[in-house]
Amino acid sequence: MNKLRNPFGPTCTNLAPLYQSGDRPTAAENMDRLPVEPTTGHPLAPREQPGYYPGYRTLAQQAYWDEATRTVVLDRVNHVPPLRFFSEAEVRVMQAVVDRILPQDDRIPTKRIPILNTIDKRLAEDIQDGYRFEGMPKDQEVFRLGIQGIEAIAQKLYQRSFAALTVLEQDRVLETLHDGNPPAGEEYWKQMSVIHFWQLLVQDCIEGYYAHPYAWDEIGFGGPAYPRGYMRLERGDPEPWEQGEQRYAWAPPPGALSGRFAPLGVEAGGKTPTPGQEGTH
């Protein structure tokens, strides 16, 4: 039951399962997990590094980073925090949720980014963002309620636990949250705004994934840049140590609902959601 493969490489100390044993994806389901070549529709094999900058590694520049930054980033890569906040049952659901909000099936298992552990660490250490929307419980309670709500929707739509659904079914469950229109779990949603829960969940996944050097390599971001700085500021020119783009055609798995771009939902009453916000100017 607990024979799990390690999706995060040998440094991970407390493993979260990517798939439950017994729920291994079939070949057919793999088709729903992998991006495809758009003209042929053939699935693309998982890569060490997806994105248009093959071979580009921000970590290769670490000697040019200042010591404080190097320490923080290497700690993020080498010391995946153990799971402390979520219970075993919650981990099963949350891991499946995180795997759909930022799917990594196109990455080989040793190059996947441990998102759930960073969320767990934030909640275990009570690291907050400096404000809470009126009517929202504390973030820890938000996640506990949200997991129960997601399970309720999965049971209502498919009579199974979220973690046991196919990825397309999981997408369907999550899409109801994105749309602000969950078909079940009212007892949980009446305790908090669905849209604010959804935004908190997606933001937390973003903070785990796009804080990682593997993600910087994927998108061609320069990463830490002190004390060296940049000298080529215009026209998107790469620094000598950066890499130009090598685009290839790909499309999300054909059935994946998250491959479509649909506006964030509005909740009953027509209220536009308040955006997740980051200081910009």
Next chain:
Amino acid sequence: MNTPLLGPFGLAHTAEHSLGPIQQVNLAAMRRYGNTDEVDFAIVGVGAAGGVLAQRLSRAGFRVVAFDAGPFWDVERDWVSDEAGSHKLYWNEPRITGGPDPIALGSNNSGHGVGGGTVHWAAFVPRFHPSDFREYSDDGVGVDWPISYEEIKPYYALLEKEMPVAGPLNFPWGDPHGYPYGPHPSGGVADILVRGCTKLGIRAVAGGPVAITSGSHADRPHCIYRGFCIQGCKVGAKQSTLYSHVPDAIHHGAEIRANCMVARIDVGKDPDNGGPIVTGVTYFDGDGHERQQRAKVVIVSGYAIETPRLLLNSACPGFEQGLANSSDTVGRYLMVQAGNVILGRFAEPVRMYKAPPANGLTEEFYETDRKRDFARGFAIQTVGPLPISFAKQMMVAKGAWGWGLRQVMMDYNHWAAFGLLGELLPWADNRVTLAEEKDRHGLPVAKVTYSLKDNDKKLIDFGAKKTMEVMWAAGAEEVVQEPRYAHLIGGARMGNDPRTSVVDSFGRSHDVPNLFCCDGSILPTQGSANPGLTIQAIAARTADYLISEREGVMRRRPRPGVVGAVPLRRDLSPAGTSGRGVPRNKG
């Protein structure tokens, strides 16, 4: 290969606090006052205003203790060139945000630690326009300031040298003027802004005005264009008061008391006339112990949420509704600026993470235009979200998640971002109150209530469309936007009428003669300019007032009904910042 000539960069381990790679400050040698000493000034909050006040008042010879709830940063050790690792720079203590249009706080607009918001601002420093000071008279909206542009103008010029500001020689809007340091080179986003504006016949400037050194300035190096302005400038190029004013304050005998959260202002009776006076502050030190500091004058510089919160938390007999709140104005007229982020995708790469995010702007739409159906206006500025911020913007702007989010993020290097900066008007019911919830010290936390009114909504709609138009004109293939707010202003506004304002134009409270507020909270309106320069300019002006009125203030004489102009002190600038050579441009 792949290592610097002399090996990987390491920390220099010294006893001094590093403020960038060159500047250092020795905190062990900093003057320290005892709790029973009665100092001249207790300043609450060492941000944009508090840093300037502490510097000027200590230079003038006063005994100053300045409190900050957060740490005194050693920037080589504490700050990182990393988005996720910079969370500690923001005010992360609990607050509640609500109302019909709740505003985001935290990283959006609130700093923590010495330097305050200037540590993580993008450092755009346009002046307010002359029209901002009389918008009720001219446009029938908002409120007039108790001072004119002409009264604050010399302080703008002074602070532009002290920061110092890099920008164009000819800044054509408002009161046309030029900047002491040359403009920065353009990044990809500023190129796009200028291109789009030029296509549409809109004037634009690039390379500033921004409080980032374009040349080395005393012990501060010039900018290296790494794009991490909002994560704290390790380089020492972007101004924060931590770099520009706090070292000079310490050098002149001010004590910066970090990690100390002021809980309330202590109130007593004037031994001469029995009237109410403040006697100091009660605070929690770094170990959580409650302490008191006696002071002849208290200046609250906690910004638009913590300043009203402290006044409300200081309610006591005689001030049941909060200290200095006989007008019921404390906490009211809280403002944010429209800060929609407009994102455009281009066929060619942009790499918007390079160059300062604050790099180019137009103020062509700043003033009221009778042809539009709303009052006041907006600016369009460059911004440069790093990957985490950009992904969150895409979550809203495109509804992205899952594979869609992964896909759009793979094109991160093809996107450019503009920020709308629109003036939203002051309304009494947009306010800070106290929540039931308490913080870790047992102090009630702030609750912020906000709603947009008709003029605000029309302005945002028009401004966002105009900004998108510029992005399209620059050649974008796709343009989307994220609705958003920026900055905080108001909550303890200045005015001549004690029935409708909290403080006078020098920040002196109408109700208590030796209590001052001086920060963004006292601004009555906000224009479409980033507020950081104006906050520092009014702090310098308040310092000049305190120095020239020292007798009346120290002896806690009642506030005079009308105060005339106070002499501008040009001898209080930090060393090496007050030379000649500031370009004059009458436009």
